[in-house]
Amino acid sequence: MMLPDLNIIWYILVGVLFTGYAMLDGFDLGVGALQLFVRKDEHRRMFLNSIGPVWDGNEVWLVTGGGALFAAFPQAYATVFSGFYLPFMLLLCSLIFRAVAIEFRSKEDWTWWRQFWDVAFSAGSLVSSLLIGVAMGNIVRGIPLDADHEFAGTFLGLLNPYSLLMGITTVLLFAMHGAIYLTMKTEGELLEIVSGWVPRLIGFFLASYFLFNLYTLVEVPWVLETVRARPYVFLVVAANVLIVLNIPREIHKGREFHAFLSSCTAMVLMMATFGLTYFPNMVLSSPEIANSLTIYNAASTQKTLGIMLIIALIGVPLVLAYTASIYWVFRGKTTLTKSSY
Amino acid sequence: MTVEILARVQFAFTAAIHYLYPPLSIGLGIMLVMMEGLWLKTGNPLFHNMARFWTRIFALTFAIGVATGIVMEFEFGTNWATYSRFVGDIFGSALAAEGIFAFFLESGFLALLLFGWNRVGPRMHFFATCMVAFGAHFSAVWIVVANSWMQTPAGYHLETMSGELLAPDHIVTPADLTTVRAVVDDFWAMVFNPSTIDRLTHVVLGAWMAGAFLVVSISAFYLLRNRHLDFAKASLKVGLGFAAVASILQMISADFTAKGVVRNQPIKLAAIEGVYETVPRTPMTLFGCVNPDTGTVFGPKIPGLLSWLAWGSIDRPVVGLRQLPSDAFLRAHHPEAAQGEMPAIRKSYWPNVPLVFQFYHAMIIVGVAMLVLVIVACLFWWRGWLFDTSLPLTRWLLAALVFSVLGPQIANQAGWFTAEMGRQPWIVYELLKTSDSLSRVVTANQVTTSLVLFGLVYALLFAMFVFLLTRKIQHGPDPEEDSKEMPESWKALIRTTPRA
Numbered sequence: 001m002m003l004p005d006l007n008i009i010w011y012i013l014v015g016v017l018f019t020g021y022a023m024l025d026g027f028d029l030g031v032g033a034l035q036l037f038v039r040k041d042e043h044r045r046m047f048l049n050s051i052g053p054v055w056d057g058n059e060v061w062l063v064t065g066g067g068a069l070f071a072a073f074p075q076a077y078a079t080v081f082s083g084f085y086l087p088f089m090l091l092l093c094s095l096i097f098r099a100v101a102i103e104f105r106s107k108e109d110w111t112w113w114r115q116f117w118d119v120a121f122s123a124g125s126l127v128s129s130l131l132i133g134v135a136m137g138n139i140v141r142g143i144p145l146d147a148d149h150e151f152a153g154t155f156l157g158l159l160n161p162y163s164l165l166m167g168i169t170t171v172l173l174f175a176m177h178g179a180i181y182l183t184m185k186t187e188g189e190l191l192e193i194v195s196g197w198v199p200r201l202i203g204f205f206l207a208s209y210f211l212f213n214l215y216t217l218v219e220v221p222w223v224l225e226t227v228r229a230r231p232y233v234f235l236v237v238a239a240n241v242l243i244v245l246n247i248p249r250e251i252h253k254g255r256e257f258h259a260f261l262s263s264c265t266a267m268v269l270m271m272a273t274f275g276l277t278y279f280p281n282m283v284l285s286s287p288e289i290a291n292s293l294t295i296y297n298a299a300s301t302q303k304t305l306g307i308m309l310i311i312a313l314i315g316v317p318l319v320l321a322y323t324a325s326i327y328w329v330f331r332g333k334t335t336l337t338k339s340s341y
Numbered sequence: 342m343t344v345e346i347l348a349r350v351q352f353a354f355t356a357a358i359h360y361l362y363p364p365l366s367i368g369l370g371i372m373l374v375m376m377e378g379l380w381l382k383t384g385n386p387l388f389h390n391m392a393r394f395w396t397r398i399f400a401l402t403f404a405i406g407v408a409t410g411i412v413m414e415f416e417f418g419t420n421w422a423t424y425s426r427f428v429g430d431i432f433g434s435a436l437a438a439e440g441i442f443a444f445f446l447e448s449g450f451l452a453l454l455l456f457g458w459n460r461v462g463p464r465m466h467f468f469a470t471c472m473v474a475f476g477a478h479f480s481a482v483w484i485v486v487a488n489s490w491m492q493t494p495a496g497y498h499l500e501t502m503s504g505e506l507l508a509p510d511h512i513v514t515p516a517d518l519t520t521v522r523a524v525v526d527d528f529w530a531m532v533f534n535p536s537t538i539d540r541l542t543h544v545v546l547g548a549w550m551a552g553a554f555l556v557v558s559i560s561a562f563y564l565l566r567n568r569h570l571d572f573a574k575a576s577l578k579v580g581l582g583f584a585a586v587a588s589i590l591q592m593i594s595a596d597f598t599a600k601g602v603v604r605n606q607p608i609k610l611a612a613i614e615g616v617y618e619t620v621p622r623t624p625m626t627l628f629g630c631v632n633p634d635t636g637t638v639f640g641p642k643i644p645g646l647l648s649w650l651a652w653g654s655i656d657r658p659v660v661g662l663r664q665l666p667s668d669a670f671l672r673a674h675h676p677e678a679a680q681g682e683m684p685a686i687r688k689s690y691w692p693n694v695p696l697v698f699q700f701y702h703a704m705i706i707v708g709v710a711m712l713v714l715v716i717v718a719c720l721f722w723w724r725g726w727l728f729d730t731s732l733p734l735t736r737w738l739l740a741a742l743v744f745s746v747l748g749p750q751i752a753n754q755a756g757w758f759t760a761e762m763g764r765q766p767w768i769v770y771e772l773l774k775t776s777d778s779l780s781r782v783v784t785a786n787q788v789t790t791s792l793v794l795f796g797l798v799y800a801l802l803f804a805m806f807v808f809l810l811t812r813k814i815q816h817g818p819d820p821e822e823d824s825k826e827m828p829e830s831w832k833a834l835i836r837t838t839p840r841a
Contacts, residue, residue, distance in 0.1 A: 053452035056407060060448050064440030066414050071437040074429020081418025081425075082780035088419055089791040093798050096408040100802060103404035107809055148519045150422075151782045300430040301504075301524045308434055315441035322449040329453065329460050337459065 006305035007295040010072040011279065013312055017068055019271040021061035022132075023177075023264050028055040030178020032098055032125025033171060034197070035118055043190050044118060048102055048341045050185035050334045055102060057323060059095070071308050075149055075298035076282040083143060083151025084135055087158060091131040098124030106341045126171060133170025137163030140274065141220055142286025149283075149293050162219045169208040173267070176201040180247060180263045183256040185334045198259075199248050206244060213237075222284075226277050233276050240269040345776050347788040348420040351795065353761070355412050357754055358799045362406030364753055367481060367545065368552015369399045370474030373454075375579055377467045387575050392470075393458075394572070394818040395556065400455050401813070405806055407448070412795070420788065423518055424768055424778035430524040431497055431531055432487055439483035447476030478545060485544050489537040491769050492760070493605045496530030497523045512674055515777045523772065539601045540760075542594045547756065549587040550711065550749040556580030557718075558746035559814055561739040564730055569817050574728055585719050588712045595708065596650065603651040606770060608665045609763035612694045613701035614647055616661045623647040623659040628702050631695040636663070638698075666690050670771075692765040700762065704755040711748045714741060 028051040035047050051058075070077040081088060097120045105117035141162050144152040179201050182194040216223050227233045243266045250259035278284070282298045285291040299305065342350075373392055380388035414436060417425050425432075453461060453469035461469070499507040501520050513521060525531055557580040563573035602610045611617075615626055617636035622645035629640015645655035652659075666687065671678075675686055718738060721727040726735050768775040 053456045056404075056451060057445065057448035059407065059411070060440065060444040063411055063414055063444055064437065066418075067433065067437035067440040070414075070417065070425065070429055071433030074425055074433055077418050077429065077433070078422035078425040078780075081415060082420075082422035082782050085419050085780070085783050085787050086790065088415055089794060092412050092415055093794055095411055096798060096802070099408035100405060100805070103401065104805060104809060107812070148781075155787075297502075300433065304430045304434055304525055307525070307528050308437060311434070311438050311441060315438075315445075319441060319445045319449075322445065326449050326452050329457065340456075 006302055006309065007299050008280075009309060010068075010299070010305055011275070011282075011295045013309075014065065014068050014072060015271060015275045017061060017065035019268055021058070021065055022271065023267045024058035024061055025055070026129075026174045026267060027051070027177045027181040027260075028058055029098075029125045029129045030174035030176065031182060032121050032178070033129060033175045034178055034182070035122040035125070037197075038190070038193065041114065042336070043193075044114075045106060045336055045341065046186055046190055046334055047182070048105065048121075049336060050182060052102070052334075052341050053330045054326065055099075057326065059099070068308070068312075072300055072305060073282050073293075073295070073298040074300060076293050079145065079149050079151055079283055079293060079298075080135075080139070083153070084138070084158065086155050087131050087135060091128055091135075094124040094127040094131065096124075097121075098128065102341060125174075129171045129174045130167040133167035134158065134163045136170065136274075137166030139283065140166070140216070140223075140278070142222075142284035142289075142292075145283065145285035145288065145291040145293070147291055149285075149291060149298075162215055165208070165212050165215060169205070169212045172201065172205040172208050173270075176205045176247075177263045177267065180251070180256070180260050183251060184260055187333050195251060198251055202244060202247055206241075209244075222289075223277060230276060233273060236269055236273045236276065240266055240273065243269065342785065344779055344783065344785045344788060347785055347792060348779055348783075349775065351788060351792045352416055352420060353758075354792070355409065355416065355795055355799070357757070358803065359406070359409040359413055360753065360757060361750060361803075362402050362409065363477070363481070364548035364551035364749070365402040365555060366399065366406050367474070367477045367548035368550065369395060369402065369555065370470075370477045370552070371549060372552050372556055372579065372583065373399060373470050374467075374474050375583065377463075377470050379579070381463060381467055387571060389463075390818065391572060391576055391579075395576075396454060398555070398559075398810070398813060401806065401809060403451065405802060409799070409802075419791075420780055420783060421768075421778050422780035422782070424773065427513075427518060427522050427773055427778070428769060430522060431490060434525070434528075435483050435487035435490070435532075439480050439487075443476050443480035443483060445476075447473055447480065450476065481545055481548065482541060485541045486532050486534075486537055488760075489540050490531055490534050492540070492764055493534045493536040494523070494769055494772055495534035496525060496527035496532075498526050500524055510673070513773055513777075518777060523769075535605050536598075536601050539594070539598045543591070543598045543756070546587050546591040546594050547749060547753045550584060550591060551753060553580050553584035553587055554711070554745045554749050557584055558743050561742035561745075562814065563817065564728065565736065565739045565743065567730065572818050577727070578722075581715065581718055581722065584711075585715045588708075588715045591708060592712060595705075599650065603659065606764070607660055608662070608691060609697075610651070611660065611662045611665055612692050613697050613759055613763055614659070615694065615698045616647070616659055617663055619658050619661040619664050621648070621658045622655050623651075623661075625650065626702075628706060631698045633694050662691055662694070663687075666771075690766065692763050697759055697763045700755045700758040704752045704759060707748050707752040707755070711745065711752070714745055714748075718742060 031047050031051050035044060038044055038047065066077070101117040101121035101124060105114055105121065108114070138158050138160075141160070144157075146152045176198070179194055179197045183191060183198065186194055243262050246262045247259050247266075250256070250262060280295045281292050282295055283293040285293075300308075373395055376388050376392040376395065379385070380392065417432075417436075450469040450472035453466065454473050457466055457469060498509065499511050499513070499521055501507065502522060507521065511521075556576055560573045560577035560580060563569045564577065599610070602613075615629075615631045615638040616623060617638075624642035624644045625646035626638050626640045626642050629638055631638050647659050648657055649655045651657075668683075671683055671686060671690075675682075678686055718727065721735065721738055726732055727738075729735055730739070764770055766774050766776065768778045
């Protein structure tokens with residue numbers, strides 16, 4: 001009997017966790033980035049409370065994704081986290097700031113207090129999205145690794161135009177996703193404002209996305225070769241564009257939930273595009289491709305991957321069950337009550 | 342400063358700040374379960390109203406706990422990449438299990454706990470509260486498993502990256518670190534390594550005390566101020582009862598933990614007690630200071646007490662630092678060294694004795710003080726004096742209880758500093774040195790930059806937390822929360838009321 005390849009299973013599972021993170025924390029980072037575009041205190045509170053019960057759980061996807069990467073591919077975890085030292089420290093500070101801003105903001109009535117935490121929330125969300133994108137961009141483009149798989153580049157080298165464009169694309173993607181989420185959660189005047197943003201954000205995102213793909217073909221030569229060998233990737237990209245274009249249609253018909261699902265699917269398809277093209281690499285080395293970390297030389301032992309698979313088989317269904325029930329309990333339009341933020 | 346020192350300072354700083362919050366989440370979580378449970382059982386609305394107020398305090402500590410916790414998970418990779426490569430096969434699974442089993446449970450049901458009062462019935466809400474508390478404990482389980490493995494590694498073997506088995510007595514050298522790693526061979530032996538149970542019990546009880554004394558402190562404050570009396574009395578009773586149980590159990594757990602250290606980490610035990618010479622009837626120093634140059638300890642001593650606590654017999658000596666680590670260990674690790682160099686080499690395997698001695702004794706002294714305080718308070722309660730604020734003695738006691746909130750926090754911090762500094766120079770006890778575990782690509786400048794960044798952010802965060810907590814305490818429960826009646830506005834929100 002052929003045993004399933006545990007390394008491939010864990011490549012997929014780590015991918016699922018980070019996709020879950022992008023899909024879920026993506027919308028609350030997006031809501032954060034949009035926070036300063038509404039002026040009224042009541043509207044800003046609506047923004048905060050629309051994500052109030054769920055942002056915390058969404059961030060757990062990042063923590064668990066990081067933990068799973070550590071457990072399944074410790075070499076990749078160590079290389080990326082020590083190599084991206086300063087960007088990750090900035091990411092952590094941004095995530096801290098936005099998390100406590102949500103908690104602190106509405107505790108006091110003073111205008112300056114709320115303004116300060118609104119800016120912290122918004123800037124924290126924006127910088128987080130940007131840095132996640134920049135990190136992702138560098139992974140796609142490849143980073144210099146030495147023979148021991150240690151990062152051999154510099155901080156400024158990480159801020160290359162290609163990765164910055166990926167950062168901006170991520171900000172726009174999350175902002176679009178957040179705006180669509182808000183159409184499900186708001187009503188009346190605020191819904192009109194938010195609905196007005198959606199088509200524009202979709203336009204910005206698609207423009208950036210096309211630009212990024214073009215840039216990829218120029219900047220990252222191996223992508224074209226891989227895609228030639230794996231033509232089905234084209235289908236995924238095409239489906240991705242179609243599903244994004246479906247979003248304004250759903251909004252127009254007043255089906256905000258379908259619009260949101262489309263946006264989630266778009267995220268899944270984008271991650272799938274990446275995963276299918278990148279396989280079997282974990283961290284691509286450029287220019288010395290031979291020093292790359294793959295799902296085999298970066299992995300834990302088969303024994304640990306097996307143990308972790310059992311943990312995942314027990315844990316993931318539970319996680320999905322209570323994530324789904326929490327979203328179900330808090331479904332529908334957000335209302336402000338005494339226990340709100 | 343060297344990268345090693347900077348990275349250690351950064352980890353200690355971010356972990357110490359983080360560890361102010363999770364014990365409160367764990368301890369208050371249990372308190373919330375008790376309050377809501379009492380409400381469901383007795384139908385007395387006072388308990389419901391209490392749970393409402395303490396939930397808001399809980400939310401504040403929880404949010405900062407989560408925010409500062411993400412940092413910890415990243416730091417293994419950012420600052421300790423070589424460590425992560427070496428132990429990822431073992432250590433990573435505990436962290437991943439914590440995420441998937443504990444954090445999702447906590448954060449998911451937290452939504453119901455905080456925002457679900459008017460969306461689910463009281464039974465479901467109680468269930469959510471239980472799940473949040475359970476999740477918080479479960480996360481303590483996995484993180485203490487991971488840390489205990491660093492203290493008393495078990496259930497693993499060493500092999501090369503290409504899978505060749507190494508001898509069990511293989512000594513890891515810095516040159517090995519690109520080719521050798523520790524891998525799991527018995528998952529449950531790793532989880533239940535020799536110190537897991539002792540240390541988990543000790544940590545959880547410390548967390549219970551942190552939560553219980555926070556409730557005690559705030560309630561005593563209201564009594565002294567003559568505010569929210571019904572609310573304060575009921576909260577104080579619940580808090581004090583729980584604090585008493587936790588404080589007594591903690592003494593028993595401390596004894597077990599120390600006995601475990603005697604057997605598993607004799608160097609750490611000798612260092613924290615300041616034992617240099619191996620003598621029968623080893624005395625215990627109650628407090629004092631260590632002179633590391635002469636190897637003497639100044640302070641009141643009780644003859645034979647340490648021997649008795651460690652071995653149950655006053656005649657059996659506790660091995661002192663002059664014999665630790667053993668000659669066999671030193672010869673194995675330094676086959677080239679001349680006999681004359683041995684004393685200096687031996688010293689390099691000791692932690693910073695004066696410092697760990699002080700941390701350890703601070704923990705013990707504060708722990709005993711908490712126990713005495715709680716016993717006195719229970720005596721007052723039993724005699725019916727505890728709530729009679731016209732008595733001067735009662736006022737003094739309540740004032741002490743107001744400050745008691747600091748006690749468990751100090752003891753918890755001091756305990757962790759003892760545990761972690763006492764393990765030095767090892768990051769994984771007698772397997773991997775801290776100085777060999779750093780990220781090879783991270784420079785001192787980078788660590789300094791991030792240390793300054795975290796210093797500023799955490800200072801602001803801590804100031805805000807203290808400010809908001811004081812404001813919440815000053816404001817107190819809402820007028821309707823400290824009454825014995827269920828407020829009208831909430832009756833409508835509660836879909837079903839429990840049987841009285």
